[in-house]
Amino acid sequence: MNLTMRRDAEHGMISPGRTASRCRGNPVSLTRPLHAEVDPRDVAVVILGGGRGTRLHPLTRDRAKPAVGFGGKYRLIDIVLTNCLRSKLDSIFILTQFNSYSLNRHIWQTYSRAATGLSYINVIAAEQTPQNRDWFQGTADAVRQGLRHMLRNNPRYVLILSADQIYSMDYREFLAWHLGHKADVTIAARYTPPEQVHALGVVRVNESLRVVGFHEKPKNLADVEAFRVDGLPALRPPQGAPFLCSMGIYLFNTPVLLDALDNREEDFGRTVIPQTAQKRLMSCFPFDGYWEDVGTIEAFYQANMEWRAGRGIAAMFHRGASIITHARQLPPTRIEGTLIDDSLVADGCHLHAQHIARSIIGVRARIGDGTVIHDSILMGNDDDEGPVPFEIGANCRIRRAIVDKNAVIGDGSVIENAAGVAEAETDLYSIRSGIVVIPRCAVLPPGARI
Structure with missing residues (x-):
């Protein structure tokens, strides 16, 4: 090439x-x-x-x-x-x-x-x-x-x-x-x-x-x-x-x-x-x-x-100066009722979350009502429209996690590794050094607990 x-x-x-x-x-x-x-x-x-x-x-x-x-x-x-x-x-x-x-x-x-x-x-x-x-x-x-x-x-x-x-x-x-x-x-x-x-x-x-x-x-x-x-x-x-x-x-x-x-x-x-x-x-x-x-x-x-x-x-x-990357020409992020603290939010997002703190929200991320995200990395989505209106559903709690692109997390899910597991491997998630990683295109059902 x-x-x-x-x-x-x-x-x-x-x-x-x-x-x-x-x-x-x-x-x-x-x-x-x-x-x-x-x-x-x-x-x-x-x-x-x-x-x-x-x-x-x-x-x-x-x-x-x-x-x-x-x-x-x-x-x-x-x-x-x-x-x-x-x-x-x-x-x-x-x-x-x-x-x-x-x-x-x-x-x-x-x-x-x-x-x-x-x-x-x-x-x-x-x-x-x-x-x-x-x-x-x-x-x-x-x-x-x-x-x-x-x-x-x-x-x-x-x-x-x-x-x-x-x-x-x-x-x-x-x-x-x-x-x-x-x-x-x-x-x-x-x-x-x-x-x-x-x-x-x-x-x-x-x-x-x-x-x-x-x-x-x-x-x-x-x-x-x-x-x-x-x-x-x-x-x-x-x-x-x-x-x-x-x-x-x-x-x-x-x-x-x-x-x-x-x-x-x-x-x-x-x-x-x-x-x-x-x-x-x-x-x-x-x-x-x-x-x-x-x-x-x-x-x-x-x-x-x-x-x-x-x-x-x-x-x-x-x-x-800035880092050179792909210019996607996305619209500004829309934020509706979300308290955002000490975080970065990329272009093209649609945020209804309750609270986002110390986190990175990637391009085209769509987050539902009442969700709380702390100390996490959401990589966002590849497409302007996904399989559901909000890939990160309503009333979720996500803490100290990495959510890869195009992942869907059902309403009411909790991702926070409350048990303090250091290492784990499943089809829907991995844990590395206590950090939960949701793979690309994974689908967690509503009410999932990690």
């Missing part, structure tokens, strides 16, 4: 004397326009989105992980694509493997409107070829199999990103850091508190920010005590976050990437990156902005709640 898009002739500028805004360490001089250092046409962007997304099930039951809704009106893929397009990087390859139909449709509907033939977004699904008859076996294998498409325009650099992360970054600062440190590979790493390192890859750096070691998901904090960066004079980590952990964002010089993938290794984080660090000059780009990997239901829920509260990725709305 190849979509041409307009390349903006105006390249971004950084004020004289400014250093990379989200990195603390040896500063790279950005006294010249960033495009003087890197021509965006020299960069191919690869977005990894092909995993099964099993930890996000049932949200990934019928769609690819990058196509999962976020924040009431967006999809996860929109965040990384917005970062790319704001960075003037628009030669983009999205690697998918499972349930890619809705992702392909969203990319077409959202990003094909500015087509002029000067740039492109490609969605590359796993394919059988005479050379390889296997599915993608991991992140590194996915890139390896896609190289024949990615390298057609001979990019000098390949930027590898993940589609299930929530953050705002100008990749031109990342590219400038890479050039300023004369690196073969640069990885982005965020400052991390000790209680979180067990789930991440911890990076060890020297005083020049060169990567000299990795430890993937350490079981004991003592194993990475020597990786602390709060003693390095070049860095000023935030209080209580003395470790650098990989964000899964990698920038390769193209020949170095080809060499790094000239084997059968399957995963970047576990094998390719640590092995390459032993042979090549790998620099670490410290990042102290908001970042969240939404690979689990709990992390996905929390990122949405941060967004609702005006924190986290909401910084992307500073100075009038």
Whole structure:
């Protein structure tokens, strides 16, 4: 799937004397326009989105992980694509493997409107070829199999990103850091508190920010005590976050990437990156902005709640900017007698609920009389008219839940996990980390109790 898009002739500028805004360490001089250092046409962007997304099930039951809704009106893929397009990087390859139909449709509907033939977004699904008859076996294998498409325009650099992360970054600062440190590979790493390192890859750096070691998901904090960066004079980590952990964002010089993938290794984080660090000059780009990997239901829920509260990725709305997404041209939301507190409501909704608090109400949501919704995410509906006047019926109580698109909840239903169940799986709902998830198109009968 190849979509041409307009390349903006105006390249971004950084004020004289400014250093990379989200990195603390040896500063790279950005006294010249960033495009003087890197021509965006020299960069191919690869977005990894092909995993099964099993930890996000049932949200990934019928769609690819990058196509999962976020924040009431967006999809996860929109965040990384917005970062790319704001960075003037628009030669983009999205690697998918499972349930890619809705992702392909969203990319077409959202990003094909500015087509002029000067740039492109490609969605590359796993394919059988005479050379390889296997599915993608991991992140590194996915890139390896896609190289024949990615390298057609001979990019000098390949930027590898993940589609299930929530953050705002100008990749031109990342590219400038890479050039300023004369690196073969640069990885982005965020400052991390000790209680979180067990789930991440911890990076060890020297005083020049060169990567000299990795430890993937350490079981004991003592194993990475020597990786602390709060003693390095070049860095000023935030209080209580003395470790650098990989964000899964990698920038390769193209020949170095080809060499790094000239084997059968399957995963970047576990094998390719640590092995390459032993042979090549790998620099670490410290990042102290908001970042969240939404690979689990709990992390996905929390990122949405941060967004609702005006924190986290909401910084992307500073100075009038916004996340790029499909323009649906929906009418304003109609609210009739509903008290709404500390919540976000998308376009095209029809609300008769009694009270909505600390929640996100997605596009075309229709909620009946007397219903109370607290601390929940309703993804809304795909169509302007559904099978019933109000998909969320009258006199329901919904608390700490995620209701996927097109779900119908009968009158008088209660979804609040009063028993405090941590994990459960049924045909009509799942519970993950105590959060009730109603799958897409599920139908709960009137009076249902969860």
